[in-house]
Amino acid sequence: MPQSTYVRAGRGLSLLMLLAGALGTVASTELARDRIASLADPAFSPGCNINTVLSCGDVMAAWQSDVLGVPNTLLGIAGFAALAAFGLALLSGARFPRWLWLLLQTGVTAAFGFVVWLITQCLYVIGALCPWCMLVWAVVLPLFWYVTVHCLRSGVLPAPRRLTGTLTRHAWLGPVLMYGVLAALILTRFGTRLW
Secondary structure: OOOOOEEOOOHHHHHHHHHHHHHHHHHHHHHHHHHHHHHHOOOOOOOOEOOOOEEHHHHHHOHHHHOOOOOHHHHHHHHHHHHHHHHHHHHOOOOEEHHHHHHHHHHHHHHHHHHHHHHHHHHHHHOOEOHHHHHHHHHHHHHHHHHHHHHHHOOOOOOOHHHHHHHHHOOOHHHHHHHHHHHHHHHHHHHHHHO
């Protein structure tokens, strides 16, 4: 694919980007609001502190919530808002150059890697789950998968035709497997303590 080629996305992927961006922005904003409230009042308890396992407060208090020197929530607000704008532009018929798709692919791949790391930290180090964080996980997993499939199928990322055909025919399988593995890990780690 030539560098100057402009690529569009189908309605499904465009809607996924818009929805994922909107949900991620809401989750990140709520977490930022609770984080500010907890800094202002040490006795503040976030509304998503449900029990000893489902506890935003425990996750927000951990060093993992400020990995890059700024609260993860601020990165989430910026990234998800940009994603929602990208999805909205695609829904209105926009086409973007290959370099912008590569930038998007890089961003969702970094977000996927970061989310996988945060999942392991919440499960095995912090020992608590944040419902708002779990919403972010729920949108990043399929977002990474479907953006990658689109970039492979459209030629933004080079791949053998056989691979792109298989991925296109079975595109639904990736998110189902990821959600299944995540659910199994959560249930294995916490079991009935979730309720």
